[in-house]
Amino acid sequence: xxxxxxxxxxxxxxxxQPRRLRSAPKRPAIAPEEPLRLVLTDAMGNSRLFQYFxxxxxxxxxxxxxxxxxxxxxxxxxxxxxxxxxxxxxxxPFFRDKYRDLGIVIGIEGQRAVNALSIAGATxxxxxxxxxxxxxxxxRGILTEKTPGRYVITPGIAQRPENRAVFTGLMxxxxxxxxxxxxxxxxxxxxxxxEKPRSR
Numbered sequence: 745x746x747x748x749x750x751x752x753x754x755x756x757x758x759x760x761q762p763r764r765l766r767s768a769p770k771r772p773a774i775a776p777e778e779p780l781r782l783v784l785t786d787a788m789g790n791s792r793l794f795q796y797f798x799x800x801x802x803x804x805x806x807x808x809x810x811x812x813x814x815x816x817x818x819x820x821x822x823x824x825x826x827x828x829x830x831x832x833x834x835x836x837p838f839f840r841d842k843y844r845d846l847g848i849v850i851g852i853e854g855q856r857a858v859n860a861l862s863i864a865g866a867t868x869x870x871x872x873x874x875x876x877x878x879x880x881x882x883x884r885g886i887l888t889e890k891t892p893g894r895y896v897i898t899p900g901i902a903q904r905p906e907n908r909a910v911f912t913g914l915m916x917x918x919x920x921x922x923x924x925x926x927x928x929x930x931x932x933x934x935x936x937x938x939e940k941p942r943s944r
Contacts, residue, residue, distance in 0.1 A: 781934040782926075790930045797930075801921045808910050817869055818877050822886055824863050826897050829855035846911060849899050857894035 784790070809819040830850065833839035843850055860878060864871040878895060881887040888898045901907065925931045 782922075782931040783934045785929055785932050790928075793928060794925070794930050797921055797924050801917055804917050805914060808914060812907075812910065815877075817867075817873065818880060820867050821863055821869065821874060821877050822881055822897070824866050825858055825881075825887055825895050828858040828862065828866075829896050832856055846902055846908065849903060850897075851899050852888060852890055852896055855890070855896040857890040857896050859894050 784794075806816065809816060813819040813822070830839075830843070833843070833854070842848070860871055860874045863869070863878075864874045867874070869877075878887065882889065882895075885898055886901055887895045890896045902911070922931075
């Protein structure tokens, strides 16, 4: 039986094995606060108060619309074009973040155009009336025909100082309505939702 010749010691060092790091926690140490939600306290019991303050708010909005357009049907058609123009984008967080300030202009290509038939269906205004009033809005420069028969809001119209002043006033009126509802106990902060059990 032959004996094995011992090997000379190697100068190579064995590679250092990296430490096994603990996996990062799945949840942050401090969970982000849930956004505040409001709920009705007593829908039927407070319905007269709620109806009164809501009617005051809507009346003030309509007053400003009459002042701007001198015709609520014209205002309704322009509003519907404006809603349709950004409705799809408003579902996307990056779009809301980019255009959250009314001072930022959305160009023609960034808006979805809408036709007279869609406006009539959404507003309940007869289609021929819609077509006639669309021509008025085009003449006033409020709307632009993106493609034949399809309309968007003229870029820059909302950024005019007189229009921004109206929007700012209506924002304050809306917040006043919300605060009145809170002060009178018509609404209250919703209870936080129970935390869902963690899945293992």
